[in-house]
Each structure stands twice: as structure tokens, then as C-alpha cells.
Amino acid sequence: MEKLTLIKVGGKIVEEEDTLRKLLNDFSQVEGYKVLVHGGGRSATKLAAQLGIESKMVGGRRITDAETLKVVTMVYGGLVNKNIVAGLQALGVNALGLTGADMNLMRSDKRPVGEVDYGFVGDVKEVNADLLASLIHQGIVPVLAPLTHDKQGHMLNTNADTIAGEAAKALAKHFDVTLMFCFEKKGVLRDENDDESVIPEIDRTAFKLFVEEGVIQGGMIPKLENSFQAIDAGVKEVIITQASEIHLGKGTRVF
Numbered sequence: 001m002e003k004l005t006l007i008k009v010g011g012k013i014v015e016e017e018d019t020l021r022k023l024l025n026d027f028s029q030v031e032g033y034k035v036l037v038h039g040g041g042r043s044a045t046k047l048a049a050q051l052g053i054e055s056k057m058v059g060g061r062r063i064t065d066a067e068t069l070k071v072v073t074m075v076y077g078g079l080v081n082k083n084i085v086a087g088l089q090a091l092g093v094n095a096l097g098l099t100g101a102d103m104n105l106m107r108s109d110k111r112p113v114g115e116v117d118y119g120f121v122g123d124v125k126e127v128n129a130d131l132l133a134s135l136i137h138q139g140i141v142p143v144l145a146p147l148t149h150d151k152q153g154h155m156l157n158t159n160a161d162t163i164a165g166e167a168a169k170a171l172a173k174h175f176d177v178t179l180m181f182c183f184e185k186k187g188v189l190r191d192e193n194d195d196e197s198v199i200p201e202i203d204r205t206a207f208k209l210f211v212e213e214g215v216i217q218g219g220m221i222p223k224l225e226n227s228f229q230a231i232d233a234g235v236k237e238v239i240i241t242q243a244s245e246i247h248l249g250k251g252t253r254v255f
């Protein structure tokens, strides 16, 4: 099978013009088939605050009420996605920005209300990998926003790490997929404040221990859970690394 690199870039990188430009430059140089998935949580929080809407996160997920859903649709599906697409086009990459509603790419169900009511947050149920693969084979580079739809006319907010994991799993039927989560740190760290403490490899057993010890917490937990699910579903390689090091083969390998 042919190789495909799927890169997920998080909110801190996309929020800042310099780091985003550098990432897009590095991404444009990745050889072969590729897909970019972006977050933008920080930009949504900022715009929401400007509009007087308070942001609430539980377990790394945004509580998305009706007003917040409007904000995230504008920010992820509009501003962030189109800035990235324009940036990639300027670098000669034929990028196409998509939410899960476009081409019915990702259908989700609104998360049932349990202990927490997440509001308009979608759990992915179906990914249209065949259509995505056919675009990729035509030389198009999809840029996926963290939004899905319920196919009944509603957009739903979905964590960008989940979008990356689900897209990687679905594309594993068509390609040998390498999934890279890029963020501002050098990888999964033993000590969050020490960039030299990168854990080079991590499996489920080590993950559980690190969570118990409090070494791994917050947004890193869903990132790793998505990584293990991707490996189980046939994704060849999952790497968690610094955005500025996507070419260097550094960071943490998940297996």
C-alpha cells in the first residue's frame, strides 16, 4: 500500500502566525500523500470571550451550547480552516478545506447526556474514507476542521484529536498511515516543564502507570487514547512530536 502522512496540529500552533507559517512550510515539504487536521480551541475561546461567551472544558472537551456552536463553526470551519488553506495554496499545495458535513465526510451522533452534558458535541459514527481517498489520489490535500454533522441538518463540535484518529483509522484501509500529533512540546514528557524529558516510546501499560502517577494528564490523555485506538485499527505508526520537528523523526512513538 502507498504511504500517507496525517498530521494533526493543535490550537497553540494555529493561533500564532509565526508558528503556523513554519508548520505549513514544513508540511508543504512532506513527501507523498498527506492530510492536515487542525484544532483551534484557543482561537475559539478567545473569540467567545470577545463575544461575552464563557468557555467551559471538561476532560479536554468543550461544553458546547447553542451560542458556542455558532462560534466554533465560524472559527474552525471559517477563519482557521481558510487561513490554513490559503497558506498552503501559497506554498503550492493544492489544499481543500473540509468539515465533516462536506461530502458527508464525518457523520456523528450528539453525545448522550451522562454525568456531563457536553451539549452539541459529536461522537464520530461514520467516515467516508472512499471519497477522501479518491480526492487524495487526485493530488488534493484535505485540510480537516474539527466539526462533524448529524446528517439531520446540525453541525456538531468534535475534538480535533478525535477527528485525526478517526480519519487515520478510516484511511488505513487505503494507505499505510503515519499519524502525527504535533503540538508545542517535544513529545510526551516525564516532566512537563522539562523539554529534555521526552519519553521515546509508550505502550498501554506505561500509559496507565503514567496517568496514575500524574505524569500524563489533561489534553494528553485523549491524545494517547486516540493513538492506541488508531494502532488497534491498523494505523502503521503514531508519533507525538513538536510542530517544529515533524521532519526529524523525534518525539514519542506510540505502540
Ligand SMILES: Nc1ncnc2c1ncn2[C@@H]1O[C@H](COP(=O)(O)OP(=O)(O)O)[C@@H](O)[C@H]1O
Binding pocket: 009, 010, 011, 012, 013, 039, 041, 060, 182, 183, 184, 185, 187, 188, 189, 190, 191, 192, 215, 216, 217, 218, 219, 220, 223
Ligand atoms: N506528560 C505530558 N507531556 C506533555 N504534555 C502533557 C503531558 N501531560 C499533560 N500534558 C499537556 O497536554 C497538552 C497537550 O494537549 P492539548 O492541549 O489537548 O493539545 P493540542 O495543542 O494538540 O490541542 C500540553 O500542552 C500539556 O500541557
Ligand SMILES: CC(=O)N[C@@H](CCC(=O)OP(=O)(O)O)C(=O)O
Binding pocket: 009, 010, 011, 012, 038, 039, 040, 041, 042, 044, 060, 061, 062, 072, 121, 146, 157, 158, 159, 160, 161
Ligand atoms: C468537543 C471539543 O472539545 N472540540 C474542540 C475542537 C477544537 C480542538 O480540538 O482544538 P485543539 O486541537 O486546538 O485543542 C474544542 O472546541 O476545543
